[in-house]
Amino acid sequence: MNFVRIKYKKIISKALQIVFPIVLGGIILVYMYQGFNFDRVWEVLKDDMNYWWMFLSLVFGVLSHVFRGMRWKLTLAPLNEYPRTSNCVNSIFISYAANLVIPRVGEISRCGVLAKYDNVSFAKSLGTVVTERLIDTLCVVIITAVAVLMQTNIFLTFFTKTGTKSDVIESILSSSNFYITLACIVAIFVLFYFLVKNVAMFAKIKGIISNIWLGIISLKDVKNINLFILYTVAIWASYFFQFYLSFFSFDFSSNLSIMAGLVMFAVGSIAVVVPTPNGAGPWHFAVITMMVLYGVGKEDSGIFALLVHGIQTFLLILLGIYGLVALPLTNKNKKL
Secondary structure (H helix, E strand, O other): OHHHHHHHHHHHHHHHHHHHHHHHHHHHHHHHOOOOOOHHHHHHHHHHOOHHHHHHHHHHHHHHHHHHHHHHHHHHHHHOOOOOHHHHHHHHHHHHHHOOOOOOOHHHHHHHHHHHHHOOOHHHHHHHHHHHHHHHHHHHHHHHHHHHHHOHHHHHHHHHHOOOOHHHHHHHHHOHHHHHHHHHHHHHHHHHHHHHHHHHHHHHHHOOHHHHHHHHHHHHHOOOHHHHHHHHHHHHHHHHHHHHHHHHHOOOOOOOOHHHHHHHHHHHHHHOOOOOHHHOOHHHHHHHHHHHHOOOOHHHHHHHHHHHHHHHHHHHHHHHHHHHHHHHHHOOOOOO
16 A cells, blocks of 8 residues: 555656646746737748848857767766767757756756766766756856846846835735746745755665765866866857847847847846746746846747747757767667
8 A cells, every 4th residue: 555655656746747847837938928919920930030140049059068068078087987079969969858858857868878878877977967057057146147237227127027126025916927936936946856856866776875976076176177167168158149149030139239138148047947848938938028128029029039949949859859869870889
């Protein structure tokens, strides 16, 4: 009887991890696009979008993954793990596509790819991923701090609009935007709980806590720390230009400044932490709200968020498929 209960608890837990992100993202999207004229989206796609700028932005999207794969290889070297660069990059492609199905499962899947094709210790590589996420969090904090300092008034207005500024407490209960913000915060804590629980359980079962810790602290033994910093800057610069160059794909956003791009990029980077497929919903909410503050019409802002996010998501799917096809082909002469 206890076995059956435990089994059902695991099933419910897994179902929640899959269903909850989709439902949350869907609810936010429905709220943001209620009464929206979707016919205009097709008009923009057919007649008004500059595909060359969009293509250029996607080039930076691909580069960000390539640099991330190269940086990952660098952090594995101190652990005496030397995977092929192509395997590292293809595993990154697959991981981001996997995250579209179950948020954050990609971190596990890419470690499994290297374990399969390069016999890299799963536990050690998982530790390096933890370190990588800590570095990414630090980068987001730095980018956000710079954006806040440079565009303080815009951020204060954003906090007011979302019902999170301290002096608008009286209007919180009547602010639907506040509830979206609150739901996103709760979702982040739920994600963190499941991540800690799953990693702790996995580590306990496999007895690999010490190896995970070796992976986490591997950064201190990286031989070329300057190259690591260069890759990190390249990753986040690529992320930014992927977003910023998409402004020039549309007439209504082409006049936005690079500082506006930095602010929206910072807020969007925070929004994608919320566990929905590729940040769908929270990202739209953050970007649309910010674009409106910079003078772009709400409908145009909605079109921008919908198309940019949709095209970038499609790119992740294509890269994931490419990675799945390329891995067995580039490793066909290796004994697995």
